[in-house]
Amino acid sequence: MQKTSPWRARARRSVLGPVGLCCLLGLATLAGCDGGAKTASAVPEKPAAVASAPAAPRDPFEPVQRPLSAAAQLGKVMFVDARLSGSGKMSCATCHDPGHAYGPPNDLAVQLGGGDLASPGTRAVPSLRYKDTTPPYADLLDNPDGVSVPGPGGGFAWDGRAATLADQAPIPLLAPNEMGNTSEADVIQKIRNGPYAEQFRQAFGAQVFDDPHKAFMQATSALQAYQLEDVSFHPYTSKFDRYAGNKIGGTLTAAEARGLRVFSNPQTGNCASCHYQGAGLNGASALFTDFSYEAIGVPRNREIAANQDARHFDLGLCGPDRSDHPPVAGNTFCGMFKAPTLRNVATRKSFFHNGAMHSLEQVLRFYNTRDTMPEIWYPTVGGKPKAQPDADFPTYGLITTQYVGGKVQKYDDLPPRFVANIDTQMPMDGRARHTKPPMSEQDLADLQCFLKTLDDGYKTQAADAPAPPAGSPCIQ
């Protein structure tokens, strides 16, 4: 079974095409790497309306917003409209906060929703940034790097079950533990009775409210139009974008440049093999995901209410939220989740599909030591806890108690019959316990510095700004 899995076949291939590599390694001025097309997409022409305004000096790197279509303007008001919820207190922006790269504003693993705002979710809230070019899910999606063989990829949500942004919107609107509306008609009634009903008629026709289902489809397409058209969802204003586009302020520090090498080195971090899509896609800049799915064995998060039932497992592609890959023994899709974009990842406070981790450093250490120190990530049963852990017992894991004897429950969020689906690529190559992990302390620090260059809103230092003090992190 393993040998025929598309992912296994893919894993043996080199994943960075020549163009991807030259961009990543800083040869951004080479032909094919200068990002001409992506610059055009990130910085659209000035709209005619502002062309006649007095020519104010403008950072040419700042993205310009084209006027929104009528549908997108509606989507914009709907996105922040808390009336569109059972509680009257929750909008899309409650969980996808524009001030937090359209990710969650807090460090909760899952959010609380529903009529009483007390019903817990089951998955961490992803950022809505850089989703505009995500293709619909397919079991055999061509890998955008142009080199790897096709495998499961694409789609929205951690399990790809929504094909488009418009298909995604009904999920939170109608989920009893999210916005908690009772039906499509319930949502449409709220729009019809609300302040932008007339705007809705103007955009979609005077009779639009006559058929609540059709009106609901228009409403979700409006939310999609907003996410596609508003530049705040794909601003490309990170330091990395300046670097990759060879723009002013785009010089990586020594630490960031080393971090980029760890990111793309197949022998250490190897992050690029899943979190980089080779050459720009559709003219856009690098997305830091190839939309692919893998099972990487994220530990079970016992804080999630649904996980209090020991028989409940969130298996990603195998459900429970999608049903087209049933969790029968031998199904190689079970346990796979989408490799999310790493843009703005350093702004997050909970990580992975189940929010099991709460700092980027912890995530990187998990990648590094899942195999060499599983006892700090997964529970041990049958052992005797030490009153005082040894001095060299790490404190950065999820489990800080050291045990004598017992058995580590590795991959505790995956039923044993699916453990063969766990990916074996670097940096989690299944190396023996208590051997040397793939990344050094320096590698980890540098990698974190590099990942921070993926945060949007980078501002170049003023020419007369004081130099950062010697020894600042992410400089030397």
Ligand code: HEC
């Ligand atoms: C209660 C919190 C909450 C609210 C409110 C909410 N979402 Fe989400 N959103 C989530 C979670 C959790 C996921 C991941 C779902 C999954 O994987 O099953 C998600 C996923 C998404 C995705 C897929 C992103 C990706 O990376 O694939 C989109 C798009 C999205 N939401 C749009 C919206 C829109 C539009 C609204 C308002 C109509 C909204 N959300 C309201 C919690 C929320």
Ligand code: HEC
């Ligand atoms: C084999 C493919 C693969 C490799 C290699 C890989 N990742 Fe991932 N990454 C994933 C998948 C799949 C997920 C989602 C897993 C889940 O939630 O169950 C993920 C999730 C993450 C997250 C959490 C993001 C969020 O929004 O919650 C971070 C951060 C991350 N990876 C960083 C890295 C870094 C840094 C490296 C290199 C050291 C790396 N990854 C290597 C596939 C990979």
